[in-house]
Amino acid sequence: MDADTTADATLSRIALAIGEPARTRMLLALLDGRARTSTELAILGEVTASTASVHLNRLKDENLVKVAAQGRHRYYSLRSMSVARALESLGVLAGRDREKFKPNTPEPLRFARTCYDHIAGTLSVLLHDHFLRESWLVHRTGGSNYELS
Template identity: 45%
Template structure:
């Protein structure tokens, strides 16, 4: 009597999943929409169609593709549908892709607006030249390990002294070294990065530019960064 064959385990699921995500990001219009959503806000399909310079119907098809691949989420409110990135992991993926891609653009200094290179949002944390310099100081002073994967007791002590509230029950990375696409170095990501950015906003050190990723440093912020990180802005 022949033995019944066991179902063959699908060993290609991870590879096919990676290919699907890569395919979803392969269209320049979809990439433009994903980059726009990096400001952390929710956008309508019409707003995203303007950013990508495509017809509304085409934008809807692209957003449907991104939604099916779980790269964006959709919220219906009244007559409008709003789209935003599906989570911090998607934002980190896009920022990393920016960093890798930026290396292939020559000369990179001429392509990025100076305001974005100085300070901008990376989803829910601070990015740009200033963020990179702050992170360098934190690492050099022992706030994080050299890989940026864990916060040291000194780091927790310094965050507490600043008044930065950390989420001890978060499911995301407590902290991480996030590759900065314009500086091609690391800034602070993860929950610690988000908490630090929120603290800076609440203290009035940083203000967002409505509708854009650019962030302004206030006069009190310049004084605070000079005092805390010996940083001249």
């Protein structure tokens, strides 16, 4: 098999992966640059959680998405900017605007909640930024850990 045939086969596999409507909806939901859980992507893809898992594995196998584990959750995002550009170009050809993601998490939980051993939500981000501005927290060199000052 020569390089052209291999490239043709790869392009065909990617087109098939993108061409399934649920997978397309999942990919378009990731265009905003935010990572999402498989549960969120199942809702946006309008499929069950188990079906979403199969679709996400296919997208991962075709190097369209990447996954990052955080605690007990796995967060999916687009593999690269080239994937985002390709999807945006296809969207132009399709002549469709995509809908904005609307979280179904209640507003009080989006504002403030605890998550295992830390706080989460909008309030936690505001506190984090305030603590850094006041120098109450300082980034440790070479990592994502903090030091109390």
